[in-house]
Each structure stands twice: as C-alpha cells, then as structure tokens.
Amino acid sequence: MQKLGKIIALMLAVSMVCALLSGCVEKQTQKEDKEIKLRIVTMFSGTDPATETYLKALDDFMAENPNVVITDESMQALGDEFRTKIKTDFASGNEPDVTFFFTAADAKPIIESGKVVAYEEIWKDYPDVGKDITEGVKDSMKEFDGKIYALPITGFYEGLFINKELFENNGLELPADWTSFENAIKVLSEKGIVPFAGPLGQSHYMIEHFILSSGGAAGHMDVFASGVLPAWVEGLDNIKKIYDMNGFAKDAISMDIEGAQNLFKQEKAAMILEGSWFIGGLSDEMKEKITVVPMVPTAGGKMEPTSIVAGFSAGYYISTKAYEDKKDTVVELVDFLTSADMIEKMAAANGGVPAASVSVPGLSSVAKAGHEMVANAKTINMPIDSRLTPEAFNYIVKEGTPFIAAGKKTAEEVLEEVMKLHKGE
Amino acid sequence: MISRYNKRNKFFLGKTMVYCFLSGWALTTIYPLYWVLLNSFKTSYEIILNSFNIPGEFKILNYINAFMKINIGRSYLNSLIISCSVVAIVIFLGGLAAYVLGRFEFKFKKAIHTALMGSLLFPAFCTIVPVFVMLKNFHLLNKHLGLILPQAAGNLPFAIIVLTGFMISIPREFEESALIEGCSVWQVYIKIIAPVSRSAFASVAIFTFLWSYNDLFMSLIILRTREVQPINVLLAEISSQYGTDYGLMAAAIVIIIIPVLAFYLAAQKSIVKGLTAGALKG
Amino acid sequence: MKHYQNWLVISLFLCPALLLIVLFLYYPFFMSFFRSFFKWDGFFTSEFIGLANYKRMFMDTTIHKALKNTMYLMFLACFIQVGIGLIIAVFTDSISKGAKFYRTVFFFPIVISSTAIGLMFKLFYVYDGGLLNTLLNFLNLESVVWLTEKSAMTAVAVPVIWQYVGFYFVILLTAIGRIPDDIYESAYLDGINGFEKTIYFTIPLIWDVIKVCFILAITGALKVFDLIYVITQGGPLRASEVLGTYMYQKTFVDYRYGYGSTIAILIVVLGLVISYLVNRHLRREEVTY
Numbered sequence: 001m002q003k004l005g006k007i008i009a010l011m012l013a014v015s016m017v018c019a020l021l022s023g024c025v026e027k028q029t030q031k032e033d034k035e036i037k038l039r040i041v042t043m044f045s046g047t048d049p050a051t052e053t054y055l056k057a058l059d060d061f062m063a064e065n066p067n068v069v070i071t072d073e074s075m076q077a078l079g080d081e082f083r084t085k086i087k088t089d090f091a092s093g094n095e096p097d098v099t100f101f102f103t104a105a106d107a108k109p110i111i112e113s114g115k116v117v118a119y120e121e122i123w124k125d126y127p128d129v130g131k132d133i134t135e136g137v138k139d140s141m142k143e144f145d146g147k148i149y150a151l152p153i154t155g156f157y158e159g160l161f162i163n164k165e166l167f168e169n170n171g172l173e174l175p176a177d178w179t180s181f182e183n184a185i186k187v188l189s190e191k192g193i194v195p196f197a198g199p200l201g202q203s204h205y206m207i208e209h210f211i212l213s214s215g216g217a218a219g220h221m222d223v224f225a226s227g228v229l230p231a232w233v234e235g236l237d238n239i240k241k242i243y244d245m246n247g248f249a250k251d252a253i254s255m256d257i258e259g260a261q262n263l264f265k266q267e268k269a270a271m272i273l274e275g276s277w278f279i280g281g282l283s284d285e286m287k288e289k290i291t292v293v294p295m296v297p298t299a300g301g302k303m304e305p306t307s308i309v310a311g312f313s314a315g316y317y318i319s320t321k322a323y324e325d326k327k328d329t330v331v332e333l334v335d336f337l338t339s340a341d342m343i344e345k346m347a348a349a350n351g352g353v354p355a356a357s358v359s360v361p362g363l364s365s366v367a368k369a370g371h372e373m374v375a376n377a378k379t380i381n382m383p384i385d386s387r388l389t390p391e392a393f394n395y396i397v398k399e400g401t402p403f404i405a406a407g408k409k410t411a412e413e414v415l416e417e418v419m420k421l422h423k424g425e
Numbered sequence: 426m427i428s429r430y431n432k433r434n435k436f437f438l439g440k441t442m443v444y445c446f447l448s449g450w451a452l453t454t455i456y457p458l459y460w461v462l463l464n465s466f467k468t469s470y471e472i473i474l475n476s477f478n479i480p481g482e483f484k485i486l487n488y489i490n491a492f493m494k495i496n497i498g499r500s501y502l503n504s505l506i507i508s509c510s511v512v513a514i515v516i517f518l519g520g521l522a523a524y525v526l527g528r529f530e531f532k533f534k535k536a537i538h539t540a541l542m543g544s545l546l547f548p549a550f551c552t553i554v555p556v557f558v559m560l561k562n563f564h565l566l567n568k569h570l571g572l573i574l575p576q577a578a579g580n581l582p583f584a585i586i587v588l589t590g591f592m593i594s595i596p597r598e599f600e601e602s603a604l605i606e607g608c609s610v611w612q613v614y615i616k617i618i619a620p621v622s623r624s625a626f627a628s629v630a631i632f633t634f635l636w637s638y639n640d641l642f643m644s645l646i647i648l649r650t651r652e653v654q655p656i657n658v659l660l661a662e663i664s665s666q667y668g669t670d671y672g673l674m675a676a677a678i679v680i681i682i683i684p685v686l687a688f689y690l691a692a693q694k695s696i697v698k699g700l701t702a703g704a705l706k707g
Numbered sequence: 708m709k710h711y712q713n714w715l716v717i718s719l720f721l722c723p724a725l726l727l728i729v730l731f732l733y734y735p736f737f738m739s740f741f742r743s744f745f746k747w748d749g750f751f752t753s754e755f756i757g758l759a760n761y762k763r764m765f766m767d768t769t770i771h772k773a774l775k776n777t778m779y780l781m782f783l784a785c786f787i788q789v790g791i792g793l794i795i796a797v798f799t800d801s802i803s804k805g806a807k808f809y810r811t812v813f814f815f816p817i818v819i820s821s822t823a824i825g826l827m828f829k830l831f832y833v834y835d836g837g838l839l840n841t842l843l844n845f846l847n848l849e850s851v852v853w854l855t856e857k858s859a860m861t862a863v864a865v866p867v868i869w870q871y872v873g874f875y876f877v878i879l880l881t882a883i884g885r886i887p888d889d890i891y892e893s894a895y896l897d898g899i900n901g902f903e904k905t906i907y908f909t910i911p912l913i914w915d916v917i918k919v920c921f922i923l924a925i926t927g928a929l930k931v932f933d934l935i936y937v938i939t940q941g942g943p944l945r946a947s948e949v950l951g952t953y954m955y956q957k958t959f960v961d962y963r964y965g966y967g968s969t970i971a972i973l974i975v976v977l978g979l980v981i982s983y984l985v986n987r988h989l990r991r992e993e994v995t996y
Contacts, residue, residue, distance in 0.1 A: 391963055394956070475836070545923075551967070551968060590916045
C-alpha cells in the first residue's frame, strides 16, 4: 500500500506542477494590453483538405494586424460532434466571435436566438464585406426570414458518379434516360458487376435523387405542401424496383455509405450517388476513370435532365456579441477570409465549387465534369434534408428505404408517417 | 499405487485442458492487436483491398503523418495530467466512501447504494449540456480541471461499488483490535483497510485510467484548443479523412494504447496473489 | 459497535465523493429528467408537453425491438461474459507458469478503442471480401450475407460480449488472489479436486464481488452503444437496435433531446429495477475468511 500511496502522491504532485506550469504560461500571454482577441471555430482542422490553407490565412491576418490574437478552436466535422460543439457553445452563451457553420435547418435555432448578426445589418456600415461572392450565391444563402447570416467560400454538388471504364468494357453507353439506366443495370448485374453501389442502410443521397428523378425540381422542393406527393412515392418505389432487379449489392440492406464508397473505389460497382466531397478521397488514377452526371429522369417524369442537387451549405457567421464589442476587427477578418483570393485557394484545396467567379487551376477530369454539370444546370436545389426536420428525414432513412426495399412497408405508409413527424414541428 | 497413478493422470489432463482453454482465449485477444499493428503499416487502400494480409512492405508513412500533424509529447502530457489526476481523485475519495459504505451503519446507506447504482447508468450525452453550462459559469472551460472533475465524478460510482464489494468481506477483527489499541478511524483506514485492499485499488485504478484516457466525447466538448487537448482527441481528428483513413487510424490506435498498456503492466504487479496475507502479517 | 455509527466520520469520508457525484451526475441528470416533459431540441427551443414523450415511448415499436435486444445482451453479459471471465480467472489463478502472460493478453481487447474493434468486426462480416466469406470461399463454399435481419443481433453481440470479458477477469482475479492460501490447505488434505475447490470454496468466498460483476454487467449492457453504432448502426431493418443506439439517434441525430431524455430515464429505471432484483435473489449468507 505504501507503494501505491506513493504512486498516487507522485501523480498528484506531477499533475499539480504541470497544471501550475500551464497556468503560468497562460498568464504571461494575457499580459499584453490593447490587443484584440478573437475566437474562431471552423471545420477546417485535422485532415480536412483546406486546413493548411486556412491556418496560413489566419497567420497572414495576424501578421498584418499585430494587435489581433486569434484563438482557433476548429474541429473537423465528422459525425455529429461538430454540430454539438457549436450548438452547445451558442446555447450556453459561449459563442465564438466568428463561426463557420452549416446553414438552413442547423442554423435556424441559432438565428432565432438572435446570437448572430444578419449581413444586411453589417452591410449598412461595411458595404464591402464579401463583395467578391457572386450575387446568385449570396441569394442562395438566404434563410427562412429572407436574410443572409453566413458568407460561404465553397459549395458542393451531388450527382451520379459513373465508372466510365466499366461501362465501356461492357459495351454500355452512359445512361441518358431511364430505359438505358435500367438496361445498364440488367447488363452489369448479369456480368457479375454490382451496377449501383446503393447503401440502403444509409440512403441519404439516394432518397434525394430518386425523388428528384420522379418529381423534378418542383416536386423535390415540395415538402408536404398538400399532403404526400405521388412523385415521392414513385421515387421510393423506384429504389425497390432496382433492388428487385438486383441492381444493388447482395448486402445492400445492411450497407452504409462507407461500404458503398469502397465498392465503387475498388471498381466492383459501376455507379454511385455521391457528392463533390467524394472526389477528395479518390486515387488520382480513379479520378480520370470516372465522371459525374445529373441523376437520370424517370420516363414520363417531370425532371429536367440537367437538374441537380447542389448549393452552399455553410459559411462564416459573426456573433452579435462580437459585432457589438469589436466590430472592425471581426468584419475585417471575415472580409479577409471571403476574399476572391482566399476562395480560389480554398476551392483548389477542397475541390468544391468556388463562391466567387474565379477559375481554379489543376482540376482533375471528374472535378471538371462536376463544375461543368453545375454550370449547365437549369435548376439547382438544396437537399431535402435542409427542408425537412432532421427527425422526419431520418425516418425515411432508418424506417423507410430499407423496409420498402425489403417489401415490409409501402412508400405511402412511410411518407404518411414522415409527414406527421414533420408537421408536428 | 494404482489410485495414485490415476489421480496424477487426471491432474495432468486437467492442466492440459486449462492451458488449452486459456491459450484459445488468448488467441482471440491477441489477434486484434496484431491486426491493428499490421494495418498501421499499410495504406488505406491496401486495407480496403485486404486487411488480413501481411503488408508487402512495412510503410511507416502513417506514423510519420501522425507525428507531423500533432505535437505528440504535449498531447501525451495533457492526457497524463488529466487521467492521473482523475485516478488520484477517484482512488482517494472512492476509497474513503467505500470504506464507510462497507463498514458503517447509518440510515441512508441503502439509498446511497441504490443512487450509486443508478448513476452508473447515466449516459454522458444526457448530462453534457448542464455540465457544460456549469463549467462555463465556474470558468473551467478549456482547462484541465474542467475535464478532470466531471470525469472523476463519472468514474466514482463504479469505483465505490467495486471497492465496497471488496471491503465488505474484510474480516472485522483486524480493525477492531486496532481500535482497541487506540487508533483513530483514519489510521485504521490507512494502516489496515487500504493495504488489504490494494489489489482492488489497483484494478479500479486501471479501469479509471483507461476510461478517462479513452473518453473522447467529453474531451472534445470541454477542451477546445490544441494546447490542452489529450492525445485521443487529436488523433481522432487527424485519423479520419473524407471517408476514413484506416491506415492512419490504425497507427493512431497503436500510439494511443501504449500508455494504457504501460499503466496496466505497472498496476498489475499489485494484483498478485498472496500480497494480502503478507500485508496482514506485517 | 458504536464506532461504526460515528456520524462525523461517516460524513467526512462520504461527502466529498457524493458531492462530486451529485454535482456532475445527479444534478445534470435531473435536469434531463425535467426535460423529458418537454419537446426540446437540446439547445434553443423547448415546449412543455406533459407526458407525451412517455406515451410515445410506450407506443414506439422501435423501442420494443430495442428493449428486447437489450434484454438479450443483458442475458449474455451476465452468463457468458461474467461466466467466461470467472472461468479464465479461476484457470489463471490455478496455474503458475504463464499466468503473467495470460493476465496481460486477456486485457488487450479493452485497451483497443471500441471504434477499432467495431471496424474490425465490420471487416469480418462484410459480404464482399470480408474475412468470414474469404474463409468460406477458401473452403469452396458460397459467400453468405452475415448481417441479416435474423443474424444481426447475434453478430453484434459477439464483439460486445467478447471485448469486456477481460474486465470481469481482472476484477474476479483480484478477488480470488486475495483469498489466503491456508483456507484451501485443510481442503487439500481431504483430497478435494480443483473443480470442487472452485464450487465450494472460491465462488462462495468471492460471492460479493461476483454480485458486483453482475450489477456491472447489467448496467454495462444497458449502456452498450459504440460497437453497435460502428458495426450496424442498429440495422438492418432495426434488427440490432438497442436502447443506447436508439437514444443516441433520437438525441444527436434527430435533435429530440426531450424524447432522448425519456429513453435515458427508461434505461436508468430498468437498470435500477433489475439490479435490485438480482441483488435480492443473489443474497447469501455473508462468508468471510
């Protein structure tokens, strides 16, 4: 016991000394007067491809403004911890001065709490902030109250990623309409290739695109405005149809997004519905082998063939508290971070669609195809989950798609329930 | 003679069976560690293709990546400050409380015991928001102490319940004779109860250390800048890319488990048979 | 004895620990309990809705599934997990050569994070190129889909149970190690064998600790979350959903903190009731040495 006692005593001593030391260090840095401290939280951290560019920008800003000390509390957005961290901060009055966070459903409660400033307000005094961001992009950032609270840098798009090589080797054209889409599925499935890497266990992107494919942009936007839309039912039924045609892998019902991505990356599957972020994780060789196109419209459906799901889903927020206390500095920082130069660098780093009209050098062939797809799109919708409550959307994912595919529930049943959950809001 | 021979044979068979069973189980526990170690030398792509093969060449790229991206020394130090403090608090306060609960008679004993059992069940994500607000009001956010206190609280119920289970079965004669000799309760605890329970203390210390060290959720939310974050937070961050970088993750796991294994091996010495008897005689 | 009722000692020894527990566990938990009567997103909006969350919980078919699965896990945890833990503890105690080796390696699974173990089992079960199917193909057998509605719960239970056997092993080994040798000595003279020794001496002598293990196994099974979350996310078709994963989904994915808190209350109440029952039924004469 004496030994154990000694160990504990030693541990206490060590940790106290360490705590004291770190305490001292903190005090010393706090001493300088007149300096302005800014706290910023973004998702550019860890292995996020834009991390280096972002950190360099903060250093540059501090070098130009020696009186400003920026504390960077960024954390990579994986899973739900990032959201939880930000929301906990805002809910408990610990909000950062500048926050890079999601818009729409995620931002709504934060905006309603009045803890972030609308840029309309800021532009009265500083009309130039974010001037490089194109008007169309700014428009797309408008929240439920018609105001802009976040300035974006890069955007995303979603689409049907196709392994061109697998299609060519099997004598197939890229699918242009529903018939050729179904034909490709039949042919590939007979050859023992998984036609479509569809993760029915996590069908987020499939739900989007199958509904878009049958309902068109307008149907995709319509969240139970007048009951359950038949196009939504048709969209979910189409997932079952492809499942019954053996269009997905054998274990599709239990597959998650990563599993589907791996099938596609190993070239065991020919198609996958994914977003622009998917490109970052591909090998250079793969990037040249594949292309991305809009989802195929159903026969007799309302979808315009170039319609896509895309948008700007995150941006820099300025907190009300910071705007009251250190107006000039926060505005200057955000202006710096959303300049055309920064947008170009960030887009080059993460492969996203730039929010300003700049040309990004060194794009891979699939990334070029993606940018082209966005440029040619007649309609661009934000994803459905930005309009549905999280609970309602997750009901389709968890209690819907897999059950419908397995024939245990009908699409009508599921959507009725989703509508109830959504309207209960 | 014949019966003796039989007995010995049976004994031998028994021992063989024991070793077979233990070795069989050991295989299942060693394999995963081996698997992780193996995969830490592969690229992510190789792991997806085949995670069970021996890598063609051992690449230390994952380790270089991990070491480049974070200040490993500083984050190990943070981890040790936090986890060792948590262990010290839990052992000290938990031991005292367990002694009282195992020995003393008082009104609310049962109720306290039930309450402790209940608190074993509180999930961290159900208590985090109020805890966060509280820490903010105490100005403990982003400070080691801000994580140490809730982690210590979270491990105390387990420690108290396990230690109480041990202390209940210590014969009372030892302490009673000491009391008659005029020792104070504190002296009895320090000189008799604690030494007798040292193996129990050691196993509680191991698990407390382990849980505190591996607790990602609370560390992520309470500790916010790199200077104070423990190693698992930083490695969790760097090891997951768009999708997941399995190779880097495997390397991160190897880096993370080294201190825990070291702690276990050190503490294990206290969980050895016969020490109790020795302590009592001395 | 009067000494065992000294109030000053009781409060001085007990209060610091209780204070921490009340401050960081009970107070936040009761805040949550309070929130189970609200429709609350966890952060900003909350609206009092009375018992609506509780009504919803009783009607929720996913809860029924999760409850059944959790009970299944609890059963396995008590019998298989603690059981194997006890067997390997007794075995390890009975040998002298190699005991240190076994003590070390049995602890391995606990130190590897659940995420990594989950990932490994995921790669065992994967249909395409997973370890199990590779083995089957090697034996010229057809690949099998391992995670189906029927098999998923057992498939996730294997790693959940296996990972923490070492935990009970360490606790039980500690308890066995404390039994003084002289207790067995007279028994050996009577020609007792190892099995009888375990049944008649070892188990009764460490009964209090075994009881603690049961309680820990039950509470542990109720809280199971990360392994299942990594391997199946409760799927396919909710077949491997347990209370822990469903509560996580409701609170952190669906932002229904109020309802999530209600499930948390269910977990705590269940744990208390079952632990109480176990404690009562396992009461024996106190054995000391």
